[in-house]
Amino acid sequence: MKIVGCDLHTRYQQIAMLDRETGEFIERRLEHESGEARAFYAALAGPVRVGIEATGHTRWFERMLAEMGHELWIGDAAQIRASMVRKRKTDARDAAHVLELLLSERFPRIWRPTMAEIRSELRRRQTRCTTCRLYIQVGACWIAGPRSGISAGAFQGSRMCG
Numbered sequence: 001m002k003i004v005g006c007d008l009h010t011r012y013q014q015i016a017m018l019d020r021e022t023g024e025f026i027e028r029r030l031e032h033e034s035g036e037a038r039a040f041y042a043a044l045a046g047p048v049r050v051g052i053e054a055t056g057h058t059r060w061f062e063r064m065l066a067e068m069g070h071e072l073w074i075g076d077a078a079q080i081r082a083s084m085v086r087k088r089k090t091d092a093r094d095a096a097h098v099l100e101l102l103l104s105e106r107f108p109r110i111w112r113p114t115m116a117e118i119r120s121e122l123r124r125r126q127t128r129c130t131t132c133r134l135y136i137q138v139g140a141c142w143i144a145g146p147r148s149g150i151s152a153g154a155f156q157g158s159r160m161c162g
Contacts, residue, residue: 004050005099007091008061013037014091016099021046027092041068051102053077053094054110063115075101079108 001021007014011033017026030037041048041064048070052058054077065072075098083106084097101107113121 001047001049002044003099003102004048005095005097005102006050006052007094007098008052008055008058009091010057014095015040016092016095018099018103027095029091038064041065041070044068044070047071049073049102051075051098051107053080053098059115062112066115073102073107073109074112076108076110083108 002017002019005016012029012031014029015027017028018024028040030040041050048068049072050065050070051073052061052075054074058074062072080098080101083101084093086093098107
């Protein structure tokens, strides 16, 4: 298994990787815009685990690794930083530290829903909202009665369900 500690930034990432089978250790800086990062991860064969600190705008990275069949672990940034012995922060040290935490099984992993779980939840909420609208329409017509002149069409498109 290949274990990758990654310090992810918007334009690039610094990685520290250890191949447990061969003992090979690699430290590199990968640019995002040029496609260097995608090519690097696509070239990795076998099981791969990538660890990153929790940060915003990582969904593209999550999707890319999922497409390639790699496992992504997202860690609590505050706990990762607190466990560092040195206070001086560099990208290479951060990547190596994430790798060290992954190897020693002390990585403070947090739970994030997968894209499939997010889509499922959105679909569930949309169905629930549609069902609520139907109940509101039918209930309003039944309460008002046929003589009031209110029909189910009067409630069409109402935003009463949230």
